[in-house]
Amino acid sequence: MKHVYLILLNVLLLCSFGNADSLTPDVNARIRTITLEGLNKAYNFDFVMAEKDFDAAARIEPLHPRPYVGKSMIELWRYLIGKNDSAKESFLKLAENAIEVAEDYEDRFGEDAESKLCLGTIYGYRAFVNGRGKSYIKAAWDGKKSYDYYI
Numbered sequence: 014m015k016h017v018y019l020i021l022l023n024v025l026l027l028c029s030f031g032n033a034d035s036l037t038p039d040v041n042a043r044i045r046t047i048t049l050e051g052l053n054k055a056y057n058f059d060f061v062m063a064e065k066d067f068d069a070a071a072r073i074e075p076l077h078p079r080p081y082v083g084k085s086m087i088e089l090w091r092y093l094i095g096k097n098d099s100a101k102e103s104f105l106k107l108a109e110n111a112i113e114v115a116e117d118y119e120d121r122f123g124e125d126a127e128s129k130l131c132l133g134t135i136y137g138y139r140a141f142v143n144g145r146g147k148s149y150i151k152a153a154w155d156g157k158k159s160y161d162y163y164i
Contacts, residue, residue, distance in 0.1 A: 036122060132161075
């Protein structure tokens with residue numbers, strides 16, 4: 014009986030500490046700062062420098078989804094500006110990669126605001142692209158997924 018109590022105590026102690034494998038606030042802050050700088054550059058149509066910022070953020074923590082969402086956003090804008098199918102296909106590939114990274118991030122670190130924001134955003138972008146391409150069922154499905162991450 015004593016062994017059962019010790020095992021139960023160990024399980025409770027391990028559970029009480031939460032997910033020990035998580036990013037430090039400093040790492041999260043660095044990624045957030047660099048990706049916001051990249052977004053600022055992207056808003057000014059400096060896509061080359063924005064991609065460099067997103068790549069730098071991804072090197073800090075390759076599992077963090079923010080840089081991948083940023084890179085896919087650049088391709089989204091290239092598609093919206095140029096209306097060519099190669100940019101659309103590039104966006105869809107990057108979006109799928111961003112979704113996989115965000116889901117892996119959740120698997121490793123648990124659900125948090127960062128992963129939900131990234132998943133909601135990327136599904137929203139994908140819904141927009143699918144709607145523009147007249148794939149209305151895909152657009153509706155991705156729109157629903159996007160909405161689900163925000164509620």
